[in-house]
Amino acid sequence: xxxxxxxxxxxxxxxxxxxxxxxxxxxxxxxxxxxxxxxxxxxxxxxxxxxxxxxxxxxxxxxxxxxxxxxxxxxxxxxxxxxxxxxxxxxxxxxxxxxxxxxxxxxxxxxxxxxxxxxxxxxxxxxxxxxxxxxxxxxxxxxxxxxxxxxxxxxxxxxxxxxxxxxxxxxxxxxxxxxxxxxxxxxxxxxxxxxxxxxxxxxxxxxxxxxxxxxxxxxxxx
Amino acid sequence: xxxxxxxxxxxxxxxxxxxxxxxxxxxxxxxxxxxxxxxxxxxxxxxxxxxxxxxxxxxxxxxxxxxxxxxxxxxxxxxx
Numbered sequence: 001x002x003x004x005x006x007x008x009x010x011x012x013x014x015x016x017x018x019x020x021x022x023x024x025x026x027x028x029x030x031x032x033x034x035x036x037x038x039x040x041x042x043x044x045x046x047x048x049x050x051x052x053x054x055x056x057x058x059x060x061x062x063x064x065x066x067x068x069x070x071x072x073x074x075x076x077x078x079x080x081x082x083x084x085x086x087x088x089x090x091x092x093x094x095x096x097x098x099x100x101x102x103x104x105x106x107x108x109x110x111x112x113x114x115x116x117x118x119x120x121x122x123x124x125x126x127x128x129x130x131x132x133x134x135x136x137x138x139x140x141x142x143x144x145x146x147x148x149x150x151x152x153x154x155x156x157x158x159x160x161x162x163x164x165x166x167x168x169x170x171x172x173x174x175x176x177x178x179x180x181x182x183x184x185x186x187x188x189x190x191x192x193x194x195x196x197x198x199x200x201x202x203x204x205x206x207x208x209x210x211x212x213x214x215x216x217x218x219x220x221x222x
Numbered sequence: 223x224x225x226x227x228x229x230x231x232x233x234x235x236x237x238x239x240x241x242x243x244x245x246x247x248x249x250x251x252x253x254x255x256x257x258x259x260x261x262x263x264x265x266x267x268x269x270x271x272x273x274x275x276x277x278x279x280x281x282x283x284x285x286x287x288x289x290x291x292x293x294x295x296x297x298x299x300x301x302x
Contacts, residue, residue: 057288057289058291061288061291065287065288093293094291099293100293101291101293101294103236103237103239103294104239104240105239106237106239107239108239108240108243146239148236148293148294149293150293173237173239
């Protein structure tokens with residue numbers, strides 16, 4: 001199972017994401033934003049948190065037009081798996097691989113704390129290791145996590161069971177308490193909370209490791 | 223050479239928490255009667271293009287592909 005973790009200028013969770021994939025048993029390649037191709041045989045791409053290109057213009061906007069983004073879009077269109085965390089989620093909405101947009105937090109404050117999330121669907125390789133409705137504790141750290149989409153998009157996400165996680169207590173004004181969503185083929189997950197920050201008891205929790213281990217297990221048997 | 227000026231604003235109906243914070247701060251400073259504030263961006267471009275129509279089409283394409291996120295933002299282009 002091969003994972004590729006992208007680094008943009010300003011990414012700061014890339015190493016953590018690589019460690020989380022490796023701890024779950026993946027071989028991990030680190031990929032630079034100027035690379036025009038993913039390593040051959042890449043099964044899953046990780047787009048990390050951080051402040052790619054300084055959040056200039058809009059969060060994730062410049063990264064979404066970088067050379068590697070083209071390759072990630074092609075990978076996703078071929079049915080490849082992509083996990084975007086925090087700034088990675090913002091990048092995924094900017095590429096159009098996921099609908100909607102992450103706006104400035106409604107309270108205007110940077111929110112950095114452990115939060116409870118409800119697992120809203122277990123019908124994906126990312127969330128299949130959790131129990132339906134399970135409440136997991138995963139930290140957030142963002143200024144722009146206020147998920148916003150038009151009414152049709154929200155209805156579609158609900159009807160197609162594509163809301164992966166909801167906040168138990170909404171920290172940022174996100175519509176419908178959305179913390180993470182899936183693509184239509186359920187192989188692209190974007191989420192504001194950081195599962196890679198809770199994979200080892202030394203980090204204060206292990207609720208994130210379920211996501212990585214289940215994903216790797218699914219890919220290994222595929 | 224032509225200059226282009228792009229105004230990017232949130233679409234009507236999209237909540238603007240930053241504009242709301244600015245409105246609140248103006249009230250704190252004693253400016254009464256500010257009923258709404260919307261915050262946007264102005265982007266100025268110097269273009270090698272000399273044909274106005276071509277420049278307009280080009281800048282609109284730039285807006286659609288990068289300068290604005292048309293999910294939540296609208297834009298206007300002036301060529302000077």
